[in-house]
Amino acid sequence: MFRLQDVSYLYPAAQKGAALNHVSVAVAQGEFRWLLGPSGAGKSSLLRILALEARASSGMVDVLGVPVMQARRGVIARLRQRIGVVYQDFRLLDDLSAFDNVALPLRLQMRPESEIRHEVNAIMKWVGLGSRLDALPPQLSGGEQQRVAIARAVIHRPALLLADEPTNALDDRQATRLMTMFHRLAELGTTIVVATHNDALVRKYPAHAIELMQGYLVQEG
Ligand SMILES: Nc1ncnc2c1ncn2[C@@H]1O[C@H](COP(=O)(O)OP(=O)(O)OP(=O)(O)O)[C@@H](O)[C@H]1O
Numbered sequence: 001m002f003r004l005q006d007v008s009y010l011y012p013a014a015q016k017g018a019a020l021n022h023v024s025v026a027v028a029q030g031e032f033r034w035l036l037g038p039s040g041a042g043k044s045s046l047l048r049i050l051a052l053e054a055r056a057s058s059g060m061v062d063v064l065g066v067p068v069m070q071a072r073r074g075v076i077a078r079l080r081q082r083i084g085v086v087y088q089d090f091r092l093l094d095d096l097s098a099f100d101n102v103a104l105p106l107r108l109q110m111r112p113e114s115e116i117r118h119e120v121n122a123i124m125k126w127v128g129l130g131s132r133l134d135a136l137p138p139q140l141s142g143g144e145q146q147r148v149a150i151a152r153a154v155i156h157r158p159a160l161l162l163a164d165e166p167t168n169a170l171d172d173r174q175a176t177r178l179m180t181m182f183h184r185l186a187e188l189g190t191t192i193v194v195a196t197h198n199d200a201l202v203r204k205y206p207a208h209a210i211e212l213m214q215g216y217l218v219q220e221g
Pocket residue numbers: 011012013014015016018019037038039040041042043044045046
């Protein structure tokens with residue numbers, strides 16, 4: 001769950017106005033939200049604040065019950081381990097195999113190697129990459145890289161899952177599988193926010209939406 005109250009965000013190098021303006025939005029545990037709006041509306045900026053990669057310029061931000069504006073670094077670092085992020089540009093580590101990329105969140109949690117092997121094998125099979133465990137990201141197609149990024153974001157069963165355009169490199173069948181996975185995770189208690197421009201997907205999977213326009217919240221619910 002998370003709650004933003006009157007949140008504004010101005011990039012340090014902003015040429016135009018604020019990327020987010022007085023946004024207030026709350027999403028409960030286990031809920032799914034689309035994050036919608038035209039290019040430049042502020043979707044990625046909102047996700048960066050929720051992913052604890054950027055600090056709001058003003059307002060109140062509560063992520064998984066922690067008021068993050070006042071939180072110390074150690075608290076933020078631990079909180080991050082409970083968040084999964086699928087980045088628009090994947091952000092895989094090119095010199096680590098697909099297996100090791102996906103294993104990272106579990107290794108950060110110091111989980112036993114035998115358990116890591118089991119979990120990573122299972123999720124990689126689920127995303128259809130059971131035979132590409134040793135491949136380096138540059139050896140994979142865009143869609144394969146996106147599926148590795150998705151596997152890495154969910155492997156540790158995060159309490160909050162944030163995904164920026166997670167279907168843009170996937171075909172329809174893979175996108176459908178991904179939506180099935182998201183819905184299962186939400187049922188298990190993960191709060192999920194998915195930014196997308198994929199109108200067909202939103203029509204196929206109707207859900208509440210957070211809609212932004214030029215940094216302002218124009219619709220919630
Ligand atoms: N690093 C940055 N420095 C300065 N301004 C930025 C930076 N990143 C984004 N912006 C600006 O912040 C505003 C919101 O951008 P953001 O990336 O959050 O939009 P978006 O809705 O995610 O767009 P898209 O759908 O194209 O990904 C835009 O006006 C953008 O130009």
